[in-house]
Amino acid sequence: MLQKLSAFIALVAVYLYFTKDNLDIDSMIRDVLDEEYDYVIVGGGSAGAVIANRLSEDPHTSVLLLEAGEAWYPTTSLPIGALFNLGTRIDWQYKTIPQNHCCRGLKDSVQNIARGKVLGGSSSINANSYVRGSKHDYDMWAEMGNTGWSYEDVLPYFKKSQTQLDQDLKKSKYHGHSGPLHISPAPRLEGTKYVYKAAVEAGLETPEDFNGEEQLGMSFNQVNVDSKGERSSTATAFLYPVMHRENLHIATKAHVTKVLLKGKKAVGVAYIRDLVKRKVNARKEVILSAGVIGSPHILLLSGIGPKNHLEAMNIPVVADLPVGENLQDHVAAQHINFFTKAQTITEKDITSWQERWKYYFFGTGVKRSTVTDMVYFMKTSHQPAFHKFPYVQMFINAALIGDIWKDVIGVRDEVWDSMYPHEEYDGKMGLSIIVVLLHPHSNGTIRLRSTDPFDYPLIDPKYLEDPVDVKHLVEGIKVVTETLSKTQAFKDGGFQMSAKHHPLCTTHAFNSDPYWECYIRATPLNVFHPTSTCKMGPESDNNSVVDPRLRVKGIDNLRVADASIMPFVTSGNTNAPSIMIGEKAADLIRGKTTV
Numbered sequence: 001m002l003q004k005l006s007a008f009i010a011l012v013a014v015y016l017y018f019t020k021d022n023l024d025i026d027s028m029i030r031d032v033l034d035e036e037y038d039y040v041i042v043g044g045g046s047a048g049a050v051i052a053n054r055l056s057e058d059p060h061t062s063v064l065l066l067e068a069g070e071a072w073y074p075t076t077s078l079p080i081g082a083l084f085n086l087g088t089r090i091d092w093q094y095k096t097i098p099q100n101h102c103c104r105g106l107k108d109s110v111q112n113i114a115r116g117k118v119l120g121g122s123s124s125i126n127a128n129s130y131v132r133g134s135k136h137d138y139d140m141w142a143e144m145g146n147t148g149w150s151y152e153d154v155l156p157y158f159k160k161s162q163t164q165l166d167q168d169l170k171k172s173k174y175h176g177h178s179g180p181l182h183i184s185p186a187p188r189l190e191g192t193k194y195v196y197k198a199a200v201e202a203g204l205e206t207p208e209d210f211n212g213e214e215q216l217g218m219s220f221n222q223v224n225v226d227s228k229g230e231r232s233s234t235a236t237a238f239l240y241p242v243m244h245r246e247n248l249h250i251a252t253k254a255h256v257t258k259v260l261l262k263g264k265k266a267v268g269v270a271y272i273r274d275l276v277k278r279k280v281n282a283r284k285e286v287i288l289s290a291g292v293i294g295s296p297h298i299l300l301l302s303g304i305g306p307k308n309h310l311e312a313m314n315i316p317v318v319a320d321l322p323v324g325e326n327l328q329d330h331v332a333a334q335h336i337n338f339f340t341k342a343q344t345i346t347e348k349d350i351t352s353w354q355e356r357w358k359y360y361f362f363g364t365g366v367k368r369s370t371v372t373d374m375v376y377f378m379k380t381s382h383q384p385a386f387h388k389f390p391y392v393q394m395f396i397n398a399a400l401i402g403d404i405w406k407d408v409i410g411v412r413d414e415v416w417d418s419m420y421p422h423e424e425y426d427g428k429m430g431l432s433i434i435v436v437l438l439h440p441h442s443n444g445t446i447r448l449r450s451t452d453p454f455d456y457p458l459i460d461p462k463y464l465e466d467p468v469d470v471k472h473l474v475e476g477i478k479v480v481t482e483t484l485s486k487t488q489a490f491k492d493g494g495f496q497m498s499a500k501h502h503p504l505c506t507t508h509a510f511n512s513d514p515y516w517e518c519y520i521r522a523t524p525l526n527v528f529h530p531t532s533t534c535k536m537g538p539e540s541d542n543n544s545v546v547d548p549r550l551r552v553k554g555i556d557n558l559r560v561a562d563a564s565i566m567p568f569v570t571s572g573n574t575n576a577p578s579i580m581i582g583e584k585a586a587d588l589i590r591g592k593t594t595v
């Protein structure tokens with residue numbers, strides 16, 4: 001009994017030691033707010049946190065940040081934390097509506113859409129890969145009429161936000177050295193080194209820096225992890241260090257329900273905190289940074305959206321704009337697995353207490369890892385010739401898929417047990433490769449389910465509606481099964497591809513094209529990169545919601561600044577681009593160029 005009590009007290013002491021900083025953070029959250037601020041920012045995520053920081057640099061400007069989620073959570077600092085954050089109270093835990101063109105191996109044919117509900121937003125719960133996308137993405141945004149968003153225009157903002165810790169990249173003209181966000185190289189385990197060798201042997205490109213001169217090819221990953229081995233989110237980088245500013249007020253657990261409008265001018269927002277309906281005024285502007293689902297949700301509730309839909313919901317139409325259209329997401333093929341004896345991370349390592357202590361005391365071990373240690377970018381033969389950016393990305397994970405992922409992905413029990421049987425997977429080392437579609441032809445929508453602001457909207461990404469989307473993915477899979485897997489390096493590493501037949505695709509010969517098409521449609525993943533539901537476009541683009549200065553069209557004093565404004569989804573993970581959008585938005589709002 002005494003022993004158990006001492007162990008418990010020791011645990012509490014360690015917990016308090018490591019969370020003491022969080023008590024300071026709590027003390028800086030405002031309970032009582034002013035009636036009016038210069039700027040009211042909704043959502044303290046990847047973009048919103050950056051805007052709050054930058055606007056409050058001027059002590060004469062008052063800024064309020066309203067965030068629906070909490071100030072912090074015990075597992076957010078762990079680089080490997082994505083696995084421990086999903087499905088918790090800091091994840092909104094959205095779901096799509098049942099999908100018609102995929103997903104029969106998933107529960108109810110729906111995909112889980114995780115989003116962060118905490119300061120830092122999704123940057124506090126994500127998988128930490130630091131990927132800017134292709135320079136051609138931004139050049140095409142500019143060609144579409146979005147003046148000021150070409151690669152040359154946005155590169156300085158990427159650099160501004162960043163401190164590159166990788167010794168080899170420190171001198172690169174593509175990286176920044178004094179920004180709040182810390183970027184370091186992903187660990188290089190024995191298992192992933194074999195993949196690199198395989199890429200060289202197969203004649204694939206192997207750029208040193210996929211965020212630099214050349215993106216295409218196989219590279220070791222770059223991650224948002226600081227020199228102490230902790231996650232560098234926009235909360236830790238941009239908010240916590242400046243929360244003491246007198247002119248920056250931050251309110252958490254404040255759920256914004258509506259933009260308050262006087263005619264066609266935004267004058268504040270309505271929100272609910274502690275079960276009480278409240279209002280706050282904005283002297284200059286309201287900035288929506290509530291993310292790809294939150295921002296369109298609030299606009300629709302405010303009467304800004306497609307006329308037909310608003311009328312059907314009995315909401316008076318203030319502006320007829322395509323809010324909630326153009327939803328794009330990176331859909332991916334289920335993990336392709338290779339067993340190996342070369343060092344990788346086992347599921348037991350991920351959950352073990354020894355590893356937890358190793359990380360807490362020394363900042364080392366597998367919890368310092370973000371698992372995706374390498375990335376590969378490729379074009380496919382099915383993409384239009386004028387698209388110079390890649391259509392496929394691979395995440396090379398230094399761990400086999402295991403039960404820890406089952407609920408995150410939402411695969412039906414019997415399908416999961418058949419795909420990843422315990423006797424084959426438990427305790428085994430290996431690689432899992434996720435092949436991701438970067439530019440889906442199938443775009444979807446976000447619509448109101450009801451006028452209750454707490455009712456989640458209807459999310460329909462229409463995954464894989466267009467058959468060409470599957471073709472891109474099959475071509476990507478073949479690089480794994482026909483090229484990498486046949487190299488001497490893979491033989492030397494003892495890599496053995498799992499030949500487990502997908503239980504819903506047994507009528508197709510294993511490893512044939514029809515087999516992979518079936519495999520992709522049966523149990524796809526989304527890799528949490530939805531964008532473009534408040535698309536940016538010039539005056540002439542009727543399919544856009546905000547102009548290139550991020551102002552909501554036809555409404556004064558209202559901007560949107562987050563992943564929802566992307567004209568199309570970038571060629572890679574979407575956190576760094578959302579942070580860049582935050583940096584650029586701050587300059588657009590205050591009318592000065594800082595880069």
Ligand SMILES: Cc1cc2nc3c(=O)[nH]c(=O)nc-3n(C[C@H](O)[C@H](O)[C@H](O)COP(=O)(O)OP(=O)(O)OC[C@H]3O[C@@H](n4cnc5c(N)ncnc54)[C@H](O)[C@@H]3O)c2cc1C
Nearest residue numbers: 043045046047068121122126127128129256294563573575
């Ligand atoms: C599990 C997961 C893994 C990912 N992995 C990676 C990765 O490895 N690399 C990468 O680059 N990208 C990754 N992403 C994607 C990336 O994190 C997002 O694209 C990016 O964070 C989006 O930024 P944002 O500012 O648009 O929205 P968010 O960061 O989601 O911020 C929106 C904020 O608004 C708040 N909010 C919403 N509605 C309201 C409301 N009504 N009232 C008040 N506040 C509200 C939310 O709580 C949230 O804090 C991942 C995402 C997830 C969820």
